[in-house]
Amino acid sequence: MAVEEKRTLTRKAHALHIIQEKYTPILRTLQEGSQCHEILEHLMTRGSITPMEAVKDYNCYRLSARIADLREKGVEIETEKIPLKHSYYAKYWLKGAHNGEEENDI
Numbered sequence: 001m002a003v004e005e006k007r008t009l010t011r012k013a014h015a016l017h018i019i020q021e022k023y024t025p026i027l028r029t030l031q032e033g034s035q036c037h038e039i040l041e042h043l044m045t046r047g048s049i050t051p052m053e054a055v056k057d058y059n060c061y062r063l064s065a066r067i068a069d070l071r072e073k074g075v076e077i078e079t080e081k082i083p084l085k086h087s088y089y090a091k092y093w094l095k096g097a098h099n100g101e102e103e104n105d106i
């Protein structure tokens with residue numbers, strides 16, 4: 001493995017550790033199995049979430065409402081609007097987790 005690849009993996013591991021350290025206490029306050037719990041856990045482990053993933057994985061049709069609920073609890077979530085032909089959809093990730101790399105690469 002090249003030195004640069006090791007550095008990238010080390011940075012990703014460090015970012016994941018910081019995110020888990022910061023948000024695990026909040027995750028513990030949420031009812032296990034609730035949509036907020038599942039979505040925060042998803043963000044912590046997979047990096048980002050879209051409305052399509054929320055519907056498919058968690059039967060959550062109001063992801064933006066669950067994101068608002070998590071923000072009220074102190075979770076720092078960033079949003080990117082992804083353009084479609086005549087509208088857009090949102091992609092959400094935890095602040096500090098998104099660094100321009102592919103999804104699920106934290």
